[in-house]
Amino acid sequence: MADDRTAPFSTGGFFLVQLALMIPFVNLILLLVFAFSGSMNVNLQNYSKAVLIWMLIGVGIALIVGVLGALAAGGISAWLENVSDQYQIVK
Numbered sequence: 155m156a157d158d159r160t161a162p163f164s165t166g167g168f169f170l171v172q173l174a175l176m177i178p179f180v181n182l183i184l185l186l187v188f189a190f191s192g193s194m195n196v197n198l199q200n201y202s203k204a205v206l207i208w209m210l211i212g213v214g215i216a217l218i219v220g221v222l223g224a225l226a227a228g229g230i231s232a233w234l235e236n237v238s239d240q241y242q243i244v245k
Contacts, residue, residue, distance in 0.1 A: 185202045185205055
């Protein structure tokens with residue numbers, strides 16, 4: 155049984171894993187199962203952990219960009235409001 159866990163993971167196996175990981179929400183569940191299940195292939199476990207780390211990095215970057223974008227939008231909004239107050243049209 156130990157040989158099954160340490161045997162090289164095939165190209166076809168990686169192809170099928172990549173195909174399964176293209177399905178939204180299922181990919182996260184599969185990655186968690188692959189990464190933390192004790193009976194999975196060691197190569198697949200390490201690959202899944204690496205993909206989960208990349209996902210966390212992506213979420214972190216997205217949050218930072220979102221916060222900076224919201225701050226920039228607020229600043230632009232305040233600037234436009236200030237400009238519009240200076241150039242009011244008198245009827």
